[in-house]
Amino acid sequence: MKLSNILVAAATAAVVGTTSMAADIFVVGGKPDDPFWSRVKKGAEDAGRVAEAQGGSVTWLGPQNYDNLGPDAAELIRQAIDQGADAIVGPNWVPEAMDPAFQAVVDAGIPLVIYNAGGIEAADRLGAMNYVGAVDYKSGYAGGEYLAKAGHTNGACVNTLPGAANIEAFCNGFNDGMSDNSGTGSVLQLPATAFGDSTAVAQAVRAHLLQNPDINAMFAIGDQDTNATISGIQQAGKTGSVHVCGMNFNDSILANIQSGTQACAIDQQGYQQGFFAVSILNNHVMYGTTIPTREILTGPGVVDASNVDLVIAGVEAGAR
Amino acid sequence: MSSQIQTVAQGLSLGRIARRPETGSLIGFVVVFAFFAVLGGPVFMGAPGWSSWLNIAAEVGIIALPVGLLMISGEFDISVGSVVPAASMMTAMLAGHYDLPALVAITGGLCVGLIIGLVNGLLVTRTTIPSLIVTIGVMFAVMGLTLGFAVLIRGSTSVSYVPDPLTKALLGQFINGMFSVSILWWLGIVAAFFYVLHISPIGNWIFAIGGDRESARNAGIPTGQVTIGLFMASGFCAAFVGVTQVMTYQQAQVAGGQSFIFNSIMCVVIGGVLLTGGAGSIIGILLGTMTFAVVNQGVFFAALDPNIGSIIVGALLLAAVLSNDTFRTLALRAAAKKS
Numbered sequence: 202m203k204l205s206n207i208l209v210a211a212a213t214a215a216v217v218g219t220t221s222m223a224a225d226i227f228v229v230g231g232k233p234d235d236p237f238w239s240r241v242k243k244g245a246e247d248a249g250r251v252a253e254a255q256g257g258s259v260t261w262l263g264p265q266n267y268d269n270l271g272p273d274a275a276e277l278i279r280q281a282i283d284q285g286a287d288a289i290v291g292p293n294w295v296p297e298a299m300d301p302a303f304q305a306v307v308d309a310g311i312p313l314v315i316y317n318a319g320g321i322e323a324a325d326r327l328g329a330m331n332y333v334g335a336v337d338y339k340s341g342y343a344g345g346e347y348l349a350k351a352g353h354t355n356g357a358c359v360n361t362l363p364g365a366a367n368i369e370a371f372c373n374g375f376n377d378g379m380s381d382n383s384g385t386g387s388v389l390q391l392p393a394t395a396f397g398d399s400t401a402v403a404q405a406v407r408a409h410l411l412q413n414p415d416i417n418a419m420f421a422i423g424d425q426d427t428n429a430t431i432s433g434i435q436q437a438g439k440t441g442s443v444h445v446c447g448m449n450f451n452d453s454i455l456a457n458i459q460s461g462t463q464a465c466a467i468d469q470q471g472y473q474q475g476f477f478a479v480s481i482l483n484n485h486v487m488y489g490t491t492i493p494t495r496e497i498l499t500g501p502g503v504v505d506a507s508n509v510d511l512v513i514a515g516v517e518a519g520a521r
Numbered sequence: 522m523s524s525q526i527q528t529v530a531q532g533l534s535l536g537r538i539a540r541r542p543e544t545g546s547l548i549g550f551v552v553v554f555a556f557f558a559v560l561g562g563p564v565f566m567g568a569p570g571w572s573s574w575l576n577i578a579a580e581v582g583i584i585a586l587p588v589g590l591l592m593i594s595g596e597f598d599i600s601v602g603s604v605v606p607a608a609s610m611m612t613a614m615l616a617g618h619y620d621l622p623a624l625v626a627i628t629g630g631l632c633v634g635l636i637i638g639l640v641n642g643l644l645v646t647r648t649t650i651p652s653l654i655v656t657i658g659v660m661f662a663v664m665g666l667t668l669g670f671a672v673l674i675r676g677s678t679s680v681s682y683v684p685d686p687l688t689k690a691l692l693g694q695f696i697n698g699m700f701s702v703s704i705l706w707w708l709g710i711v712a713a714f715f716y717v718l719h720i721s722p723i724g725n726w727i728f729a730i731g732g733d734r735e736s737a738r739n740a741g742i743p744t745g746q747v748t749i750g751l752f753m754a755s756g757f758c759a760a761f762v763g764v765t766q767v768m769t770y771q772q773a774q775v776a777g778g779q780s781f782i783f784n785s786i787m788c789v790v791i792g793g794v795l796l797t798g799g800a801g802s803i804i805g806i807l808l809g810t811m812t813f814a815v816v817n818q819g820v821f822f823a824a825l826d827p828n829i830g831s832i833i834v835g836a837l838l839l840a841a842v843l844s845n846d847t848f849r850t851l852a853l854r855a856a857a858k859k860s
Contacts, residue, residue, distance in 0.1 A: 234672055234676065236676060236677045236678070239676070363828075390826065390827050390828075391827055392817070392820075392827040392828060392830050392831045393831065394780050394783070394784060394817070394831060394834075395780065395817075395827075396779075396780065397774075397776055397777035397778065397779055397780055398777065398778075398780040398781070399766060399769075399770045399777070400576060400577060400580050400701075400766070400769075401577060401780065401817065403576075403770075404573050404574075404576055404577050404817075404818055404821075405818075405821050405827075407569070407573060408569075408570075408573050408818055408821035408822050409821050411564050411569050411570075411573075411822070412564060412821065412822055412824060424679060424772070424774075425679070425770075425772075425774050425777065428770050428771070428772060429770060432769065432770060435695070435698065436572075436576075436695055436698060436699055437569070438698055438699075451677070451679055451681060451772070452681045453679075453681030453683075453771055453772045456681070456683070
């Protein structure tokens with residue numbers, strides 16, 4: 202089915218591309234059945250409705266699996282060039298493998314937007330028009346800032362994967378978000394044996410809270426660690442006095458925010474990444490417009506009690 | 522072989538105590554506990570500290586017991602690492618996605634463990650592939666199936682489920698807000714395994730199989746059935762932990778559980794079980810698990826770098842194997858003197 206889609210898209214591209222001034226935009230992204238990427242795809246397709254109304258198209262190119270991510274994604278970028286793309290959107294997941302393919306896009310004079318991964322540095326290095334996405338450090342910062350501004354000024358970031366660059370970036374951001382708002386932040390480092398083990402995370406959080414009774418705010422990365430952190434707080438008898446924000450959300454996290462056991466969730470808002478990357482390129486191809494703001498941040502978006510009902514509606518629509 | 526050691530080593534004289542297979546683990550536990558009691562202070566010695574490490578010990582302990590029995594019989598089970606998430610996913614899927622009653626969901630989750638154990642057991646007994654390889658293979662297959670089905674059915678890698686109060690109380694509650702009910706289940710399972718290994722005739726069969734499988738079969742022991750039964754017990758116990766995790770954390774995740782593989786083996790080896798089979802005891806495994814949990818939690822109370830905890834566990838593991846050898850030599854020498 203996927204192949205036939207690609208063929209149809211290629212055929213359309215060949216026909217439409219030569220006959221009219223419409224934008225055929227190719228979006229390279231994750232597997233369409235990946236929950237996060239399905240939202241990015243929806244954003245891209247929703248923005249693509251404008252392109253379609255103008256006679257253009259949006260084609261999603263995703264790998265079958267993530268086993269060989271860099272080379273597979275580079276191959277998809279080259280496919281997009283070969284199929285006569287008027288504009289290309291792609292994430293810079295593995296720069297070593299993907300940079301040459303992105304370079305080929307720019308060399309062919311095809312407008313390029315980097316999204317989701319790589320940051321504005323990648324866009325500058327490759328000569329892309331812009332970067333659309335979230336930055337881990339700023340997501341962590343938003344969590345720290347949110348909690349400190351709510352008056353919970355002694356925070357700890359739960360790091361279940363010490364040494365992983367993105368987790369360190371989240372935690373550094375959290376600590377800076379705390380200290381810039383007259384709070385203090387620290388990191389609770391867990392041993393590697395605790396990764397993926399909710400009980401180990403919960404017990405570590407609880408022990409840490411009992412030893413450090415001044416802590417009143419916590420930040421955890423990912424749904425599982427956030428749920429485990431909440432359990433640790435409950436077991437320490439600190440529900441209501443220690444407040445939690447976490448990265449990402451799912452049904453149970455949203456339920457926690459509704460019931461008040463979790464203060465906030467930080468979202469990188471994947472829908473926005475697909476939507477704005479496609480919009481920027483479509484308008485550029487059609488009308489030559491640009492967005493002079495460099496680095497379009499789609500995150501951090503904060504989900505808390507004030508907007509959780511709207512977010513739940515967004516989840517049902519497949520956009521969040 | 523080791524059943525002889527045990528009969529020889531009964532009694533209370535110091536020399537005899539020193540020759541009991543659990544002695545090394547007991548010394549290890551006392552030293553480690555005293556170390557963290559001094560560093561951790563009153564919080565570690567109080568109820569919060571005790572419950573903290575007991576909660577950890579209960580989960581890994583429930584898995585370590587059957588893994589220990591398998592090791593005594595000379596087999597490994599690596600697949601527990603994927604049975605935990607598979608069973609919790611099955612339970613959460615049945616109850617949270619299909620809205621079936623909790624009892625059906627729990628039975629479904631436990632059956633996942635039993636079936637995986639049966640497959641392990643059949644592959645190990647019917648082929649000549651070593652159990653280490655069989656269970657690694659099964660682990661990867663189960664991991665893939667769990668992820669595949671979760672994405673296929675649910676379109677997501679996690680399923681959340683809020684259990685009813687009774688189920689929560691039985692499987693996912695914290696007594697006094699601190700002590701996980703899993704601790705009680707763990708003690709019950711310890712008693713059951715103690716009966717199997719040290720009182721029922723099956724225990725001697727397990728030791729005999731671990732000592733020498735060929736001779737055991739020639740002596741009329743149904744080695745195949747015992748091995749399959751042990752693998753099913755290990756699948757069941759890992760699945761049980763998976764089920765309690767759903768009830769405790771109210772969600773299931775396709776990943777996770779990997780830490781149980783090495784952690785359970787570590788508890789068993791620190792507890793004095795011989796890696797090549799034929800020797801070990803339930804009390805030893807219990808002590809090994811407690812030691813492991815105290816180190817793991819103690820580092821947080823002692824405000825040490827958690828990596829120091831990993832170093833201590835690693836050192837304990839090596840010390841345990843070394844001291845096991847020493848104690849076994851002592852015991853064998855004593856036995857030789859008598860005869």
